[in-house]
Amino acid sequence: MTVKQNDLTMRPITGREELDLFSQLPYTLNEELADDLAAGRRRPEWMWVALRGERLLARVAWWGRAGDDTPFLLDIFDIDDSSADRDRVDIGVRLLRAATAAVVPADARPPEYNRAVPPDWREGGVTGRIVEDRMLALERTGARQFVERLLLEWRPETPLPEPKGRLxxxxxxxxxxxxxxxxxxxxxxxxxxxxxxxxxxxxxxxxxxxxxxxxxxxxxxxxxxxxxxxxxxxxxxxxxxxxxxxxxxxxxxxxxxxxxxxxxxxxxxxxxxxxxxxxxxxxxxxxxxxxxxxxxxxxxxxxxxxxxxxxxxxxx
Missing domain, CATH: 3.40.630.30 (Gcn5-related N-acetyltransferase (GNAT))
Structure with missing residues (x-):
């Protein structure tokens, strides 16, 4: 399915052969996409791009459990932040609406959006603007912020306290x-x-x-x-x-x-x-x-x- 609006083309990727195109916008999950496709956690029809000619302006993708017919999470949504387009948020909105209409059943509530962001994103600057642009685009499709979570990591070189013996x-x-x-x-x-x-x-x-x-x-x-x-x-x-x-x-x-x-x-x-x-x-x-x-x-x-x-x- 391809949707054309003025000079914008919005469509799902054709398959693994277009992962390089889809990965032109950076995110840590890019390195997991090939394995996810192979395992059935993602499908090409759940991974959409917005193009102007050959240029990738925005992308969106859902994740699901292997074997499920419908996705469980919306976990990738990016807008080209290097673009000088004043309508970049609008491009994100248009892609979200077109892709959601094709991926999510009409009578179903869209899956929750989850996105990892830098821990200092609220301090402003370019990082804050990028996050806010994405959130604004999502809000314009009817989403609202539900919660913000801390993502945490422990490394083996970190010492652990000795058991106290109480439990x-x-x-x-x-x-x-x-x-x-x-x-x-x-x-x-x-x-x-x-x-x-x-x-x-x-x-x-x-x-x-x-x-x-x-x-x-x-x-x-x-x-x-x-x-x-x-x-x-x-x-x-x-x-x-x-x-x-x-x-x-x-x-x-x-x-x-x-x-x-x-x-x-x-x-x-x-x-x-x-x-x-x-x-x-x-x-x-x-x-x-x-x-x-x-x-x-x-x-x-x-x-x-x-x-x-x-x-x-x-x-x-």
């Missing part, structure tokens, strides 16, 4: 145990996505959705997951060290409501990090909402560094 750790017994704990965790949660889920579904339904959409898709064994307990066996919290399609990650980290405020989060995070570190990994990634200060502080104390932020936008 014991054991593997998760079964899916029902982890779902039960995830349900209890939602009481008083500071996570924006979880809080939004709770406006539309029960805590158990929200926990099951999170499990099915994220934890169930990890590529690593559930034997890595740990329940933290007091010496008498009472659960305090849990952590799910894992591998996703790209990196070793701390997938989920939480303390039960009745045990918050005792500093247990540091010990649980350190244990999860220790389990992944034992796998001889080059790095460990994690994320938390900018507004979740207790969690962000815990990552900082264990030695995780904020290497980027993630802008999340949604369509109501």
């Amino acid at each position: 014991a750790f054991r593997p998760v017994r079964d899916t029902e145990e982890i779902l039960s704990l995830m349900t209890r965790i939602l009481d008083g949660t500071l996570d924006a996505h979880s809080r939004d889920d709770l406006t539309r579904m029960s805590p158990r339904e929200a926990a099951a959705r999170h499990y099915e959409e994220e934890l169930a898709h990890f590529r690593s064994p559930q034997d890595w997951w740990r329940i933290a307990t007091l010496p008498d066996g009472e659960p305090v919290g849990f952590v799910t060290p894992a591998r996703n399609d790209y990196n070793p990650v701390i997938g989920y980290l939480a303390v039960l409501p009745e045990h918050r405020g005792n500093g247990y989060i540091d010990e649980i995070l350190a244990e999860g990090t220790r389990i992944l570190s034992a796998q001889d990994v080059p790095r460990i990634r994690a994320a938390t909402d900018l507004g979740n200060t207790p969690m962000a502080n815990a990552f900082q104390r264990i030695g995780y560094v904020n290497f980027a932020r993630r802008i999340c936008m949604i369509w109501s």
Whole structure:
């Protein structure tokens, strides 16, 4: 499908042979595109470009899980910031509208937009303007900012604190145990996505959705997951060290409501990090909402560094 508007041509790429064209606009995800196409996490028809002649002015792409018929996230959207065109934001809007109409079913809510940006993007300058141009284009299609998240990384050369001995750790017994704990965790949660889920579904339904959409898709064994307990066996919290399609990650980290405020989060995070570190990994990634200060502080104390932020936008 090709859409022409005045001198602008908007269309999906033809396949792997056009990855060089699509990658002319820089972004860290460019290096993952070939593998994503091969694995079925991306499809050429989900990857659109806006061209004026042979020049790439904007691009947009969605990501999905292998085998899914519809995409799960909009995670690439770029406008050529070197362009002197005063209408560059308008070009982005036109591409978003044309591509969304072709990719997203008419009766469906568009997938959430997720974009990694430099941690200092709010300080202005060229970096800030680029991020703001993208967000403005998205807003003009009906999106709104939902949350900003910290993207964090731990490296093997970073020392870990020695266990304090206050907690014991054991593997998760079964899916029902982890779902039960995830349900209890939602009481008083500071996570924006979880809080939004709770406006539309029960805590158990929200926990099951999170499990099915994220934890169930990890590529690593559930034997890595740990329940933290007091010496008498009472659960305090849990952590799910894992591998996703790209990196070793701390997938989920939480303390039960009745045990918050005792500093247990540091010990649980350190244990999860220790389990992944034992796998001889080059790095460990994690994320938390900018507004979740207790969690962000815990990552900082264990030695995780904020290497980027993630802008999340949604369509109501």
